[in-house]
Amino acid sequence: MKTELLLGDEAVALGAVDAGIAGAFSYPGTPATEIFEAIEAYAKGEGRGTRDGGRDEHSGPRAAEGYASTTSTESPESFPTPSAQPPAAIWAQWSANEKVAYEEALGMSYAGKRAIVSMKHVGLNVAADPFMSSALTGVNGGLVLVVADDPGMHSSQNEQDSRYYGEFAKVPVFEPSNQQEAYDMTREAFEFSERVKLPVLIRLVTRLAHSRANVAAADENRRELRDKSAGKAEPSDWTLMPSNARRRFKRLLDVQPELRAYAERSPFTKMRLAGRRGIVASGIAYNYVREAIGAQEEDSLLKIGVYPLPAGLLRELVDHCAEIFVVEDGYPFIEERLHGLLGVPGKTFRGKLSGPLPLDGELTPEIVAAGLGMPFPATVPPETGLVGRAPQLCKGCPHGDTFKALVDATAGHENPVLFSDIGCYTLGAFPPYNAVHSTVDMGASISMAHGASQAGAHPVICTIGDSTFTHSGMTPLIGAVRANANMTVVILDNATVAMTGAQETMASDQKLIDVLHGLGVKDPVIFEPLPKNHEKTVSILEEAIAHRGLSVLVARRACIQIKPQKPPAKSAATCELADGGQSSGA
Ligand SMILES: Cc1ncc(C[n+]2csc(CCOP(=O)(O)OP(=O)(O)O)c2C)c(N)n1
Ligand code: SF4
Numbered sequence: 001m002k003t004e005l006l007l008g009d010e011a012v013a014l015g016a017v018d019a020g021i022a023g024a025f026s027y028p029g030t031p032a033t034e035i036f037e038a039i040e041a042y043a044k045g046e047g048r049g050t051r052d053g054g055r056d057e058h059s060g061p062r063a064a065e066g067y068a069s070t071t072s073t074e075s076p077e078s079f080p081t082p083s084a085q086p087p088a089a090i091w092a093q094w095s096a097n098e099k100v101a102y103e104e105a106l107g108m109s110y111a112g113k114r115a116i117v118s119m120k121h122v123g124l125n126v127a128a129d130p131f132m133s134s135a136l137t138g139v140n141g142g143l144v145l146v147v148a149d150d151p152g153m154h155s156s157q158n159e160q161d162s163r164y165y166g167e168f169a170k171v172p173v174f175e176p177s178n179q180q181e182a183y184d185m186t187r188e189a190f191e192f193s194e195r196v197k198l199p200v201l202i203r204l205v206t207r208l209a210h211s212r213a214n215v216a217a218a219d220e221n222r223r224e225l226r227d228k229s230a231g232k233a234e235p236s237d238w239t240l241m242p243s244n245a246r247r248r249f250k251r252l253l254d255v256q257p258e259l260r261a262y263a264e265r266s267p268f269t270k271m272r273l274a275g276r277r278g279i280v281a282s283g284i285a286y287n288y289v290r291e292a293i294g295a296q297e298e299d300s301l302l303k304i305g306v307y308p309l310p311a312g313l314l315r316e317l318v319d320h321c322a323e324i325f326v327v328e329d330g331y332p333f334i335e336e337r338l339h340g341l342l343g344v345p346g347k348t349f350r351g352k353l354s355g356p357l358p359l360d361g362e363l364t365p366e367i368v369a370a371g372l373g374m375p376f377p378a379t380v381p382p383e384t385g386l387v388g389r390a391p392q393l394c395k396g397c398p399h400g401d402t403f404k405a406l407v408d409a410t411a412g413h414e415n416p417v418l419f420s421d422i423g424c425y426t427l428g429a430f431p432p433y434n435a436v437h438s439t440v441d442m443g444a445s446i447s448m449a450h451g452a453s454q455a456g457a458h459p460v461i462c463t464i465g466d467s468t469f470t471h472s473g474m475t476p477l478i479g480a481v482r483a484n485a486n487m488t489v490v491i492l493d494n495a496t497v498a499m500t501g502a503q504e505t506m507a508s509d510q511k512l513i514d515v516l517h518g519l520g521v522k523d524p525v526i527f528e529p530l531p532k533n534h535e536k537t538v539s540i541l542e543e544a545i546a547h548r549g550l551s552v553l554v555a556r557r558a559c560i561q562i563k564p565q566k567p568p569a570k571s572a573a574t575c576e577l578a579d580g581g582q583s584s585g586a
Contacts, residue, residue, distance in 0.1 A: 001216045001217065001218070001219070002216070002217055002218075002219060003214050003215065003216050003217075004214070004215055004217060005212050005213070005214055005215075006179055006183070006212060006213070006214075006215045007034055007038075007179070007209065007210060007211065007212050008176070008178075008179050008182045008204055008208040008209040008210065008211065009031070009032065009033075009034035009035045009038065009148070009204070009209045009210070010034060010035075010038045011179040011180070011182035011183040011186075011215045012035050012116075012118070012146055012182045012183070012186045012202065012204070013034075013035050013036075013038035013039045013042065014038070014042070014183055014215070014217055015182065015183040015184065015185070015186025015187045015217075016035075016039060016114075016116040016144065016186050016190075017039060017042045017090070018183075018187060018217060018218050019114060019142070019186060019187045019190040019191075019226070020114055020190075020225050020226035021039075021090060021113075021114045021115060021116050021190075021226075022090065022091060022108060022113030022114055022115060022141070022225065022226075022227075023090060023091035023092065023104070023105065023108045023113065023115045023116075024036055024039040024040070024043075024090060024091070024092045024115070024116050024117075024118070025093075025095050025101040025102070025104045025105040025108075025115065025116070025117045025118075026094060026095065026098075026101050026117065026118045026119060027094060027095050027096070027097050027098045027100075027101050027119060027123060027471065028094065028497055028500035028501065028503045029098075029119055029120030029122070029123050029148075029500060030120060030148075030150070030154070030155040030156070030206075030500060031120065031148045031150060031154070031155070031204070031205075031206040031209040031210050032118045032119055032120045032123070032146065032147070032148035032204070032209065033120075033500050033501060033503075034209070034210075035116075035118040035146055035148075035209075036092065036094070036118055039090065039092050039116070040092040042090065043089055043090035043091075043092045091108070094503055094504060094506075096470055096471060096506055097123075097126055097442075097470075097471040097472060098117075098119040098123035098124065098126040098127040099126050099127045099129060099130060101117050101118075101119065101123075101127065102117050102119075102127040102130045102131055102134075102145065103130045104117075105117035105143060105145075106130060106134050106137075106139070106143060106199075108141065109139040109140050109141040109142070109143040109199075110139070110140050110141075110233065110238060111140070111141070111229060112140050112141045112227055112228040112229025112233075113141040113225075113226070113227060113228070113229070114141045114142040114143075114144075114190050114226045115141060115142075115143055115144075116143075116144045116145075116146065116186075117143070117144075117145050117146070118145075118146040118147075118148070119145075119146075119147060119148075120147070120148050120150065120156065121147055121148065121149040121150060121156065121160050121161075121162055122156060122157065122158065122160070122441070123147070124145075124147050124162055124165055125160075125441070126442070126471075126472070127145075128165070131145065131165070131169060131199070132168070132169050133240055134169075134199050135169040135170055135171050135198060135199065135252055136240060136245055136248040136249055136251075136252055137237055137238045137240060137248060138197040138198055138237060138248070138251070138252075139193055139194075139197055139198060139199055140197075140228050140229075140233055141194070141226065141227070141228045141229075142189070142190035142191070142193035142194045142200075142226065143193055143199040143200070144186060144189045144190055144193060144199070144200050144201075144202060145199055145200070145201045145202070146186075146201075146202045146204065147162040147165070147201060147202070147203055147204070148204040148205065148206065148209045149161060149162055149203060149204065149205050149206070149329075149330055150205070150206050151205055151206065151329050151330050151361065151362040151363070152206070152361045152362030154206050154362075157422065157439070157440075157441065159330075159360065159361075160331075161203075161330035161331035161333055162201065162203045163175070163203055163307060163330070163331075163333045164331070164333065165201065166201045166203070166307055167307065167308065167333075169199075169201075170252050170253075170256060170259075171198045171199055171200065171201055172189075172192060172196070172198065172200045172201070172259050172262070172263075172306065172307065172308070173200075173201045173202075173203055173306070173307040173308075174188070174189050174200060174201070174202045174203070174268065174305065174306055174307075175202075175203045175282050175283040175304070175305055175306070175307070176202070176204065176208065176268075176283065176305070177208075177281075177282070177283050177284060177285075177286040177287055177303065177305065178208070178213060178284075178287060179208070179211075179212070179213040179214075179215050180213070180214075180215050180216065181268060181305065182202075182204065182208065182215075183215045183216075183217055184268075185202060185268060185305070186202060187218075188268075189202055190226070192262065194226075194228065196255055196258060196259065196262075197255075198252075198255065198259075203283065205283060205284055205329050205330065205362075206362070207284050207329070207362065208283070208284045256308070259308055260308050260310070260311065262306065263306040263307060263308055263309065263310045264310040264311075264312050264313060266305060266306040266310075268303075268305025268306050269302075269303060269304055269305045269306055269310055269313065270301075270302070270303045270305075271300075271301065271302045271303075271313050271316070271317065272297070272300060272301045272302075273300050273316070273317070273320050274297055274298055274299060274300045274301070275298040275299050275300055275321075276300075276320075276321050276322045276323065277298075277299050277300065277321060277322070277323050277324075277325065278299070278300040278301070278302065278317045278318070278320065278321030278323070278324045278325070279293075279299050279300070279301050279302070279324075279325045279326075279327060279372070280302045280304065280314070280317065280324060280325070280326045280327070280328075280334055280338070281301070281302075281303055281304070281326075281327040281328065282303070282304040282305070282327075282328045282329075282334060283328065283329055283330075284329050284363075285327040285328050285329045285363050285368065286303045286327075287365075288327065288363060288364070288365045288367075288368035288369075289301070289327050289368060289372070291365045291368075291369070292365065292368050292369035292372050292374040292376065293372065293374060294374075300317060300320055300321050302314065302317050304334065309334065309337055314338060318338070318344060318347060321347070322346075322347065322348065323347070323348040323349075323350065324338065324347060324348070324349050324350070325349075325350045325351060325371070325372060326338060326349065326350070326351035326352070327351065327357065327363070327368055327371070327372075328351070328352070328363075329362065329363045331352075332351055332352035332353045332359070335349065335351040335352055335353050335354075336353065339353060339354075350371070356370070356371045357371050366379070390430050391427055391430070392427060392430065393424060393425075393427050393428070394560055394561065396560050397424065397559070397560060398492070398494055398529045398530075398555065398557035398558070398559065398560070399424060399425040399427075399428060399492055399494070399529075399555075400428075400433070401529035401530055401531060401533075401534070401537070401557075402425075402463070402490065402492060402529040402537070402555045403425075403428040403433040403435045403463075404433070404534065405529065405534055405537035405538045405541055406418070406433075406435050406461065406463070406490070406541060407433055407434075407435055408534075408538045409538045409539075409541035409542045409545060410459060410461070410541075410545070413458075413459055413545075415457075416459050416460075416461065417437060417449070417452050417457045417459070417460045417461070418435050418436060418437045418438075418461055418462075418463070419437065419438050419444075419445040419446075419448045419449045419452070419460070419461070419462040419463075420435075420436040420437070420438065420439050420445050420462065420463045420464070421439060421442060421443065421444065421445040421462070421463065421464040421465065421468045421473070422439055422441070422442050422465075422468055422499075423464075423465035423467065423468050423492070423497075423498065423499045424465070424494075424498045424499045424559075425463055425465055425492050426439050428463065435463075436463070441472075442468050442471050442472045442473075443464070443468060443469075443471060443472025443473040443475070443476060444472075445462035445463065445464045445473070446462055446464060446473050446476040446477050446480060446489055447476035447479075448462070449461070449462040449480070449485075449487045449489070450476060450479060450480045450483070450485045450487065452487075453485045453486045453487040454483070454485065458486065459487075459488065459545040460486070460487040460488070461487070461488040461489075461490065461541075461545070462487070462488070462489055462490065463490045463492055464489070464490070464491055464492065465491075465492050465493075465494065465497075465498075465499075466491060466492065466493045466494065466495070466505050466506075466507060466508055466512060467496075467497040467503075467505045467506065469491050469507075469512075470505070470506040470507050470515070473491075474515065474519060477489065477519050477521070477552075478519055478520065480550055481519060481520040481521060481550060482520070483550075484549045484550050485549075485550050486548055486549055486550070487550060487551075488541070488544045488545055488547075488550075488551045488552075488553065489550070489551070489552045489553070490541075490553045490554075490555055491512065491516075491524075491552070491553070491554045491555070492555050493508050493509065493512055493554050493555060493556045493557075494557065494558055494559040494562075495508040495509065495558040495559065495562065496508075496558070496559050496561075496562045498559045498561065498562075502559070502561060502562050509556065512554060513526070513554070516552060516554075521550075521552045524552045524553065524554050525540060525544070525551070525552070525553045525554070526553075526554045526556050527540050527553065527554070527555060527556070528555075528556055528557050529555045529557050530557065537555075540553065541553070
């Protein structure tokens, strides 16, 4: 065993590498981004776990063309007999969006290899379609989906709890309470996935994903490629036409008792029966409980690590206790199920539903201790002397110059409708621009602009980043082109996925123009948002607004954080990348 100081995300990554994955798939999103990035680093030989002893055929920077890791040149040729040639290394490449990432991982699993797919919580909304159906098809090589929830919305547009998705799909959910469990559970999740032939969902939360602790990991030389491709696969299991889907849904129902039995006896679930107050805790909240109650052994305690819920253990605890306190980060998932609509006669429940724990936001050790009536050392925030300020675009950001021009170009219109999307440019909602009137979900700016234009609104303009465009903006643009909708689309091509830490983008520069041509946009207008071009940019926008029909413009200028810096400029770059440090939603 070797001990390493790891983020929760990195512990999952190492667990996956040590479980013998053949591939990692993801689309960036805080707080899950580092899972993929750590696997990518391992795959490139920067960390441990490279299957071929650290061979690295790729030497370019991460944000460069050609993508990162040592990649497989072999792809499965046909099902059910996958390629006899195992891939030479871990395949690790960002996907266009979370749905694509999930499907790529599923394909790898069908081909008999272990695959991990990771995303932030809202990413699972995008990937929900293949996720739900993969519970019916089942898997071949182990398939583990890691979803990082963001209670408290540190860098997200909403707060949602992925355990509901696990229950909805009827697949097992593992919820680590610390970094060691993140590592151990990931390895176990692959084993279990292959045993029950289902995808396994691992749920993390921001606080665990982004904090470090020592993790004891397996020795480097224990890692070996897992390969299920020799077994005969049954293609009809994976072909969800109604007759097969009905059969497969029955199979999913039939396997549920096995999942429940596993949850009851899982080493990640622990129970202690003691006093008449019972505490049920899961995930990171279990740590907060341990911190609050310390070494005392008066309370009865059930730690839940695996779902579906261990009904037998919960029954024992409820029978034994008069008062049950449920402590969980996220929605009151356990509490709702335990309490039901009508409660349990003679038993008192406490938690998020009945108080004193808050229904929204993130739990903290202080909140949990106060809820349990335990003393907690008061912490005094350090005196920094700093005044709080709204998040801002970096000084010199290309998006700022586009928004300035947009504000001037629309100044003569009484009611311009300015849809936008998710990225650094969401900060255009703040003064001095106030040029973002909506941000809902990735790609929505184009579809909403189309809807508004068909309602007769004018001018209708949407701003969308290059990565968000290839994530979910291309599909609605096809409809807008077909209808020649009276609207203006401005694609903000800054050559990177800036908000989540400058990952490589799918289509920038000429590639983006080629994509637009392919979607039916004949003559996209390109401009360079620079202060010296301001008047010209304003007139390009005015012309587009005056045009009765669809105009597609590309604001092409690289994010200043990825441009090579001249020495003095280096110290002058003070911007935080929004997804990591600001909070406009990521
Ligand atoms: C479904 C979903 N997946 C991922 C994210 C995280 N995320 C927010 S914006 C963004 C992309 C930003 O890139 P781009 O559109 O090119 O704009 P930039 O930040 O470069 O200006 C990502 C990946 C999210 N908010 N929602
Ligand atoms: S990171 Fe780049 S895109 Fe984001 S605000 Fe700064 S300069 Fe603009």
